[in-house]
Amino acid sequence: MILLQTNNISKYFGAKQILKDVNLTIQEREKIGLVGVNGAGKSTLLKIITGQLAPDAGNIMRSHNLTLGYLAQDSGLESSRTIYEEMLSIFQPLIDLEHQLRKLEEQMGDPRVKADQAELERVMKQYDRLSETFREQGGYSYHSLIRGVLQGLDFPEVDDHSPISMLSGGQKTRLALAKNLLQKPDLLILDEPTNYLDIRSLTWLEQFLQTYTGAILVVSHDRYFLDKVVTKIVELEYGQATTYPTNYSGFIDLKAQQQESLLKQFEQQQMEIARAKEFIQRNIVRASTTKRAQSRLKALEKMELVEAPVAKQRQIHFSFDIKIKSGNDVLQAVDLAIGYHGTPLAKDINFLIERGESVALLGPNGVGKSTLLKTIVGELPSLGGYIRKGTNVSIGYYAQQQEKLDPQKTVLDELWDDYPLMDERDIRTILGNFLFRGDDVYKKVADLSGGEKARLALAKLMLQKANLLILDEPTNHLDILSREILESSLLDYPGTILFVSHDRYFLNKMATRVIELSANGTESFLGNYDYYQEKLAERGSQPQTKKEDAKPQPGKQSYLENKEQQRLERKRIKRIEELEQLIAASEDKISFINGELEKPEVAQNYTACLQLSEELSQVKTALDSYLEEWVSLTEEIEK
Known part of the structure; x- marks a missing residue:
């Protein structure tokens, strides 16, 4: 059954057309991802669908009695109630029904009603009917449902007296999401629901939405999330909508x-x-x-003309480079403790990052990931232990909130003041590569959107040419296309990277190692995010005999053993690459010698034949040796 249908929706803002003849059909239980670059009109279309904006042309058809839930981007829940009171208000009809049942129970116990057989029978029938309705509508489970959703969205300890007015902006957004999920509308519309969620909460939300019985229309830049949840992609491009019956990876x-x-x-x-x-x-x-x-x-x-493929959307273009290569040991933390005002968030932090690694720092919200990065770059003092930078290490730091940008400067001055010896033309060229063109360069930083600030911060980071990049949520505020360009640039970067991200698609593509941060130390996993998840699953399935055995031991001995194991692993991989080159060269040499032996002038020259035959034998012997070593090393890595 069709729940909602847009017919030739068009929308202008001034003279600029944002949407052009957009047609979208949402079927019952369908899960749709709405994608497009920043400014493509995604949020505008959602506001038209939900009735917050009127289209300039076209119309919307909705099924009879359609219930609709809408989470706007970064929209927090404002209420004078406590957290639990607000969630309970969703179930007010059930609460009222429960009160009716309690009254009927009192009537059935009343001696006067008991004495009147007809009246008692009437009350009992009404009680049976209301009890069945109460059960069918979830009257016996709504309290546990509230607790489950709040815990899933990182409200682990719900205090009935916690006022919503005291929550942070991110917490209010998560609470607004929780309320939408508990309402269970026929059509749930979510605009960037993954903002302010850590990886654990993201995983919970994916599982919840996968089993959601209503239809979902979601805007998200989280490609991993889209792959897990949606079965149809609608792309907005140049104001028009194109539908693809697949998830995000299939859409690409x-x-x-x-x-x-x-x-x-x-x-x-x-x-x-x-x-x-x-x-x-x-x-x-x-x-x-x-x-x-x-x-x-x-x-x-x-002749019916075939339209030329549209030109690519304007996109950022940049690459990261380094001024000077660092030593092999880039960054080391030994028994480090981090926190604020003498209160530690995490301690016993031990790790060593070597040149060329791309290390993801993972851990739950509030454990101190950003605090650790700020301690490394010197913005915060350590509370114990020490950090050692390697030879010739220069750090480029990308802050999550772009607090390094001066809100009073223009875009042009923000870059030019840091690099005053550069020509204005060169500065403008760089800004143009980050989509700041024409009068855009005279915008105040304070007036920029989140995506524009992110692009400006990346432009400054690129000009540093540091050999160690420390990145705190670098994909925040970037659209999907910009995220993919950032990934390509970082994959080609010749330096070392330490980064924090909730973007699991980005984590999978970028990480060569994962360091998990907890309040009691760090644990290292050689591999990307999927490998890290596999290891966690294996660890969770193993029987735990003692509580202390289940904890990772952050002692120096295990740390050094892990470091040595990683060093040997990298050495094997490097040797395999060398062997593959030697094998290819040997095979080329054998082909060349065989070709020479087939020439008539060589065949008639006994001395030349003998020399070539001996050389051929030596090359084949060497090839056999290379192949044997290659097989042995690949088997070791597989083990």
């Missing part, structure tokens, strides 16, 4: 195939048109061929 493949096919069709038709025009031009004036030329001209006029 399908779109690439469609673009390639469309380009081929366009190019073939253009060649056909060029040939037809040439024929017409040659033959239109000749009496013997003019009729054929006229027929060809009519066919050309009637």
Whole structure:
């Protein structure tokens, strides 16, 4: 059954058209991801669907009695109630029904009612009917449902007297999400619901939405989340909507195939048109061929033209480089304790990061990940232990809230003041690569959007050419396309990276190692996010005999053993790469010698034949040795 349908929706802001003839159909139980670059009109379309904005053209059809829930981007829940009172208010009809049942129970116990058989029978029938309704509508489970949703969204200890007015902006947004989930509308519309959620909460939300019985329309830049939750992608591009019946990864493949096919069709038709025009031009004036030329001209006029593939959206373009290479040991923490005002958040932090690694720092919200990064860059003092930087290490730091930007400066001055010796033309070129063009460079930093501030901070980071990048949530506020460009730039970066991110797609692509931070230390996992999750699952499935055995031991001995194991692993991988090059070179050499031996002039020269045969034997022996070593090393890595 169709729940909602938009028909040729168009919307202008001033003279600029944001949406053009947008058609969208949402079926019962469908889970749809709405994607597009920043400014494509996603939030505008959601506001039109929910009735907060009126379209300039087109209309919306809704099914009868459709219930709709809407979480706007970064919209916090404002209320004078406590957390639990607000959640309970959703179930007020059930609470009222429960009060009716209690009154009926009192009536059934009343001696006067008991004495009147007809009245007692009437009350009992009413009680049975209301009890069944109460059970069917979840009357016996709504308290546990509230607790489950609040705990899933990181409200582990719900105090009935905790006022909502005392919560932070992020907590209010999570509470607004919790209220929408508890209401269970027929159509749940979510605009960036993953903001302010840590990885544990994200995983819980994915599982909740996967089993949600209503329909979902969600805007998200979290590609991992989209892959897990949605079964259909609607892309807004140049104001128009295109539907793809797949998740995000499937959408990327399908779109690439469609673009390639469309380009081929366009190019073939253009060649056909060029040939037809040439024929017409040659033959239109000749009496013997003019009729054929006229027929060809009519066919050309009637031809249905294939539209040229649209040009790519404006996108940021940059790459990271380094001024000087660091030593092999880049950053070491030994028995480090971090926190604020003498109160530690985490202690016994031990790790060593080596040149070329891309290390993800993971842990629950509030454990101190950003605090650790600020301690490393010197913004906060350590509360114990020490940090040692390696030889020639220079740090480039990307702060989560872009607090390093001066809100009173213009975009141009924010960059130029840090690099006064650069020409204005070069500064403008760099800003242009980050989509600050024309008068955009005279905008005040305070007036920039979150995405614009992120791009400006990345431009400053790129110009530093530091050999150690420390990144705190670098993908926040970036659209999906910009995130992919950032990933490509960092994958080509020749330095070392330590980063914090909740973007699991980014984590999977970037991390060569994961360091898990807890209040009692760190644990290292050699691999990406999926590998880290596998190891956690294995650890969770193993029987635990003693509580202390289940805890990771952050002692120096296990730390050094882990470091040595990682060093040997990297050494094996490097040797395998060398062996593959030697094997390829040996095989080329064997092919060359065999070719020489087949030449008539060589075959008739006994001395030349003998020399080449001996060389061939030596190369084959070496090849066998390389292959044997390659097999042995690959088996070790697999183990």
